Amino acid sequence: MTTSDDQTTTGDDSRGDSSETDEERPDGVAIGSNFKEERLGDMKDWTIIKRLWRFMRPYRVTFLFCLLLLPVISGLELLQPHLLQIAIDNYITPGELEGIGLVIGAFGGAIVMRAGIQFLQHYLMQRAGQNALVDLRQELFEHVQDRPLGFFHDTPVGRLMARMTTDVKSLQNALSSGIITMAGDLIMLTGIVVILLYKSWRLALVSFTVLPFLIAITAFFRHYLREAFREVRTKVARLYAHLQESITGMEIIQLFVREHVSADEYRDINEEYRDANLRSIRYDAMLYAIVEAIGSITIGAIIWYGSGQVLDGLITLGVLVAFIEYMKKFFVPIRDLAEKYNQLQSAIASGERIFQLLDNEQKVPEVDSPAPLPERPFRIEFNNVWFAYNDDEWVLRDVDFEMAPGERVALVGHTGAGKSTIINLLMRFYDVDRGEILVNGTDIREFDLQAYRSTFAVVLQDVFLFEGTIRENITLRDDTIDEETLHRAAEAVHVDELVERYEGGWEHGVEERGANLSSGEKQLVSFARALVHQPEVLVLDEATASVDADTEALLQDAVETLLSQQTSLVIAHRLSTIESSDRILVLDDGEIIERGTHGELIELGGHYETLHELQYATSSETSEPKVAE
Ligand SMILES: Nc1ncnc2c1ncn2[C@@H]1O[C@H](COP(=O)(O)OP(=O)(O)OP(=O)(O)O)[C@@H](O)[C@H]1O
Ligand SMILES: [Mg+2]
Incomplete structure (x- = not known):
C-alpha cells in the first residue's frame, strides 16, 4: 500500500x-x-x-x-x-x-x-x-x-x-x-x-x-x-x-x-x-x-x-x-x-x-575572444556610469571617478546610497546600464571574467565563513598558497594572535557560517583571506557591526596594513580609514556630490563636513570612531 x-x-x-x-x-x-x-x-x-x-x-x-x-x-x-x-x-x-x-x-x-x-x-x-x-x-x-x-x-x-x-x-x-x-x-x-x-x-x-x-x-x-x-x-x-x-x-x-x-x-x-x-x-x-x-x-x-x-x-x-x-x-x-x-x-x-x-541561461555576458589582462598596475575609471537593479529605478547616476595605481579611494554616504553597488559593478556581478568601467583603458566587459576577478580581492560587508578550519577559510583551499605567505598575511592583520589562542591553531574548526567566531574575529579572518591572495586591487566594504574598543583598534590597524600597499577602493565607516584616504567620494542617492581629500572636504563645509561633525560627536562620546550613517 x-x-x-x-x-x-x-x-x-x-x-x-x-x-x-x-x-x-x-x-x-x-x-x-x-x-x-x-x-x-x-x-x-x-x-x-x-x-x-x-x-x-x-x-x-x-x-x-x-x-x-x-x-x-x-x-x-x-x-x-x-x-x-x-x-x-x-x-x-x-x-x-x-x-x-x-x-x-x-x-x-x-x-x-x-x-x-x-x-x-x-x-x-x-x-x-x-x-x-x-x-x-x-x-x-x-x-x-x-x-x-x-x-x-x-x-x-x-x-x-x-x-x-x-x-x-x-x-x-x-x-x-x-x-x-x-x-x-x-x-x-x-x-x-x-x-x-x-x-x-x-x-x-x-x-x-x-x-x-x-x-x-x-x-x-x-x-x-x-x-x-x-x-x-x-x-x-x-x-x-x-x-x-x-x-x-x-x-x-x-x-x-x-x-x-x-x-x-x-x-x-x-x-x-x-x-x-x-x-x-x-x-x-x-x-x-x-x-x-x-x-x-x-x-x-x-x-x-x-x-x-x-x-x-x-x-x-x-x-x-x-x-x-x-x-x-x-x-x-x-x-x-x-x-x-x-x-x-x-x-x-x-x-x-x-x-x-x-x-535558465542567465549569464554574465562574455565576449568570444577576451582581451588579455592589462599590465599591472591598474588604473581604474568609472565613466558616467548609470545602473538600475530594476528597470528605471536608478541606483547609480552618472558616477564618474578614477583610481590611479596605488591610490586609496574611499566611498562614504548614507545607507542605501549605492556604495556596495559600485563594488558589484566593478566585480561584474552586474553590468553597467550606461557608461563604462575601464581598466587601463579597456572596458572590463572585454576581459575573461574569471581572470579579471582573480586580480581583485574583495572583503564584503557581510563576512561569510565556511565550515572548515581557519586555514581553509583563509586560503579557500588554494594549494598554491605557501605557509610563508599565509603566516605573513595572518601576522599583518593580527590573525596570528587569534590562531595562537585557539586550541587547534590553524586547524581550529570553524562552524557553519562562522557561528563560533565573534564578528570582529570573522572580519580579521576575511582580511587575511584578502591579503593571502595577493591581489592587484583591494576592495573593502567595511562591516558596520560594532565591536569592543580593543578589537576596534586591532581592526583599524589591520585595515591600515591591508590598504597601505596597494590600490584600494574602500567603503569606509571608520574615521581613520577615511581620513587617510587619497580621495573621498561622497555618495548621495547614487550620485557623487562631493569629492576631495579629507582636508578639502572639511574646508568645503558641505555634506561631508556635516557627516564628520556628527561622527566626531558620537565618537568622542563612545571613543569608538565610526561614521554615523
Ligand atoms: N539586489 C538588489 N536588487 C534590487 N535593489 C537592490 C539590490 N541591492 C541593492 N538594492 C538597492 O540599491 C540601493 C543601493 O544599495 P547599496 O547596497 O549599494 O547601498 P549601500 O550604499 O551599500 O548601503 P549600506 O551602507 O547600507 O551598505 C538601495 O536602495 C537598495 O535597496
Ligand atoms: Mg553596502
Whole structure:
C-alpha cells in the first residue's frame, strides 16, 4: 500500500498550477516568510521524457538488457500456475503420483530462477539509475554555480534546494524502477489475458466481465488520488519552508519571544499536512479494498461457473485451479497501478522543474575572444556610469571617478546610497546600464571574467565563513598558497594572535557560517583571506557591526596594513580609514556630490563636513570612531 510520503516531491507543487498553492495559503506561513511559487511552463510530458533520456543514454545497454529480462521474469512467473495445472490433471486427479517430483522440481526451479533474475534486473537498473542521477546532480550543481548573482537574489534558497534534492529523488524512483516495473506489469497482464483465453475462452470471458468496472473504478480513484497527492506535496513544501525560515531566524524568534507564534503556525501547517496525508491514504485504502473485493468476487465467479464446466467435462480441475492462480496474479499490478502512475506523474513534474532550472541561461555576458589582462598596475575609471537593479529605478547616476595605481579611494554616504553597488559593478556581478568601467583603458566587459576577478580581492560587508578550519577559510583551499605567505598575511592583520589562542591553531574548526567566531574575529579572518591572495586591487566594504574598543583598534590597524600597499577602493565607516584616504567620494542617492581629500572636504563645509561633525560627536562620546550613517 502506498504511504503518501513516497509521493512527496516536496519543494513545491505540481506543474502549471501555482495559483492553487497561493490561494490555499493563509497569510504568514512563517514569520517574515515570503514563500512564493514560481510559474511553470507547459513542457509536454513527452519532451520531458525525451530530455530525461539524455541522462539514461550512457546506460542504455543496461536499460535494454533489463527490458529484455522482463519477459523472462513474467514467463517464469506465469509458468507456475501452469505447472500446478499439470500436477493436478496428470498426477493428482488420476492418482498416479509417480513422476510428480519432476513437476514439483520445475515449480521450485521457476521460483528460484525468477528470484535470481529479478535480483539481477533490479540491481542493474538501480545502478544505471543511480549513475544517471550522479550525472544529473553534477550538471545541476555546476549549472547553478554558473548563474550570475542576480539569479540568486531572485531565487529563494529553499526552492533551489528542493530542485536539487527532493526533485532529483523523485526522478530516481522513476528512472531506476518505475518505468521498468510498469513495463513489466504490462507484459504480465497481457500474458495472463492471452494464456487464459487460450486455456478456456469461455471461462476467460467470465473472468474478464469485471474488467470494465475495474478500469472505471481505478480511473475514478486515479483522479482523486492525484489531487490528494498533489495536496500532500503542497503541504510538505510549506512545512519545509516554515522549518527552514524558523531555523535560520531562530535568533530573532528567541530574542523576541515569538516561539509560541512560530509553534502555532507550525502546528497549523503540520496538521494540514497530516490531513492531506490522511485524505490520500483514505482514497488509497478504498481503492485497495475495492480492488481486493472485486478480485474475490471474480474468483467466486470463476469457481461458480468453472466448477459447472469441470463437472460437464469441458475443462479439467487443473485448468480451474490455474485460472484462480492467474487471476490472483492479475489483480496485483492493477491494484498498484494507481500508485505507480502517480509516481510517474510526480517524476515528470520533478523533471519539468529540473529542466526549467537547467534552461535558465542567465549569464554574465562574455565576449568570444577576451582581451588579455592589462599590465599591472591598474588604473581604474568609472565613466558616467548609470545602473538600475530594476528597470528605471536608478541606483547609480552618472558616477564618474578614477583610481590611479596605488591610490586609496574611499566611498562614504548614507545607507542605501549605492556604495556596495559600485563594488558589484566593478566585480561584474552586474553590468553597467550606461557608461563604462575601464581598466587601463579597456572596458572590463572585454576581459575573461574569471581572470579579471582573480586580480581583485574583495572583503564584503557581510563576512561569510565556511565550515572548515581557519586555514581553509583563509586560503579557500588554494594549494598554491605557501605557509610563508599565509603566516605573513595572518601576522599583518593580527590573525596570528587569534590562531595562537585557539586550541587547534590553524586547524581550529570553524562552524557553519562562522557561528563560533565573534564578528570582529570573522572580519580579521576575511582580511587575511584578502591579503593571502595577493591581489592587484583591494576592495573593502567595511562591516558596520560594532565591536569592543580593543578589537576596534586591532581592526583599524589591520585595515591600515591591508590598504597601505596597494590600490584600494574602500567603503569606509571608520574615521581613520577615511581620513587617510587619497580621495573621498561622497555618495548621495547614487550620485557623487562631493569629492576631495579629507582636508578639502572639511574646508568645503558641505555634506561631508556635516557627516564628520556628527561622527566626531558620537565618537568622542563612545571613543569608538565610526561614521554615523
Ligand atoms: N539586489 C538588489 N536588487 C534590487 N535593489 C537592490 C539590490 N541591492 C541593492 N538594492 C538597492 O540599491 C540601493 C543601493 O544599495 P547599496 O547596497 O549599494 O547601498 P549601500 O550604499 O551599500 O548601503 P549600506 O551602507 O547600507 O551598505 C538601495 O536602495 C537598495 O535597496
Ligand atoms: Mg553596502
